[in-house]
Amino acid sequence: MKDIFSLFFAYAKSGLKTRFQYKLDSVVATLAVFLREAAGIIAMYFALLKFDTINNWNINELMFLFSLIFITYGIFIVFFMALRDFSDWIKHGDIDRVMLRPRGILTQLVLCGADWLAALGHGTLGIVLFILSANNVGVEWNAETILYYIVSIASGVLIQGAVFLFFSAISIYFIETQSLKEIMYWNLRKFAGYPISIYNKFIQSLLIFVVPFAFVNYFPAQFLLRKPDMAAYPEWFMYISPFVGIILYALAYLFWKFSMRFYKSTGN
């Protein structure tokens, strides 16, 4: 375990050193991510000055909902960036190098590929939204709710990790999976910021059963906020939410393990 940490720090150090070769770019990159994502939130804020609520969710509750997306994504890109970009790794033959090193393949991928600056951009925005909203959404922060919140964050990171682990396994067969990721992850992520109850049944089921973003923010937020639109879904969804991540990740891991046996390295 100690050894895993020391490897993680060695990778982190070299990753940061690489980024700071280009000092201006790194500062701007963090700021750019922050502003790009914040712009969406600001637009929502002004819209709500007019409408007050979206399906009974007021601005504070919506910011709370969004904060979960940004915080989990910020942590996600610390650990899963290599999986996010896995088809590039395959295309360039970089997996061969990973296989030539005496460590688990997934261990190396998870530890090596952090995009720290983008993580900082997303994470900071998530934390800002959380701080702005946490005390204005009627949640009593005690040991139980804090624990639920922390586990939900971890679960949300794992859910997104599992989705990309699954895509990575598919890349082993098809190499390029960019469009699939575009449709299934990036587009759905845009929906996922808002309460899913505002969408039609089809999009709702995608967000619950296919790429379960609903378990990243909506159901964990419902556990804490108890909004009336939860009535449309089984109540136990809120209670299983913290475990969805680990279960999905385990399934994706098995599929990945199975698929790696078919890995054909690209020719020279």
Add this chain to the structure above:
Amino acid sequence: MNKTIIDVQNICKTFKITKRKSGFKGSISNIFHPEYEHKKAVNDISFKIREGEMVGFIGPNGAGKSTTVKMLSGILYPDSGSINIAGYVPYKQRKEYVANIGVVFGQKSQISWDLSPLDSYEVIKHIYKIPDRKYKENIERFTELLDMQKFIKQPVRQLSLGQRMRADIAAALLHSPKIVFFDEPTIGIDVVGKEKIRSFIKTLNKTDNITMIFTTHDMQDIEKTCERLIIIDDGKKLYDGSLDSIKRNYVSSRIIEAEFEELPEKIDIDNVTVSNVDNNKMKKLITFDTNSKGINLLMSELLNNYNIKDISVKEPEIDAIIRDIYEGKIIVH
């Protein structure tokens, strides 16, 4: 005799390749009814390599060299046959096995473009769990041997190709592997740079008794470093032995370069072919086969009948021999 460290028995590897059909209709039908072609990349290859040997692996593009090396290094499974290296089965015990090998890809650096070699070595140290003392010793030694003092702390993007390659070789050796695979380590490097790399590899092979496998297209690499040569073509092993014995046993043609004092109307000697050397009409190349024409006879015929200024017998060039082997003009076994 050293003991066998690499034992490869009858390995085969077939790839399934989608046949590309042309045209719009073809690409649609490709999606729904893909047709596959089976390509035997490696077809029943066996060999043994002893500890400390330095073996050159050559063959034309697509011959199966890379596939063989990938199977040896644990990246690919063979479809059939067995591989045993230093007591491991590479594709089954990948993690334990690869701690014992180093791989240098001439076309694919393992050190980071934006960092100095030393920064990249730090990460490698953690990946391989190299003990501090050994790490320091190796860095010092390789810096000295590979003449890296000047650039070890410079970002790799500022290095020349030759310097980068040296830094890469050191990276593959930091964990003191028993076996090192070099995949075209001198590609694109100038003559001086190539010499440096070859002499380092040779030194290390002698002093540390590291077993080395070398794939390359540059026959000079092989001539200057390897005692043994394995030629692969079309997935099969064509030849396994020393470079000298190819020259001795399989190549019976020789070339005489003769410069004439005055040009004869016609060179009339049996069983030879005469060709020009560039634009110099006075110089001719006379190719003959030692089996059908004795060199004594040919020389005396030349010297007695023609007015000759200068004459020399040329060794067959290794590049030409290898080309003839690939083209099937020389059958080796």
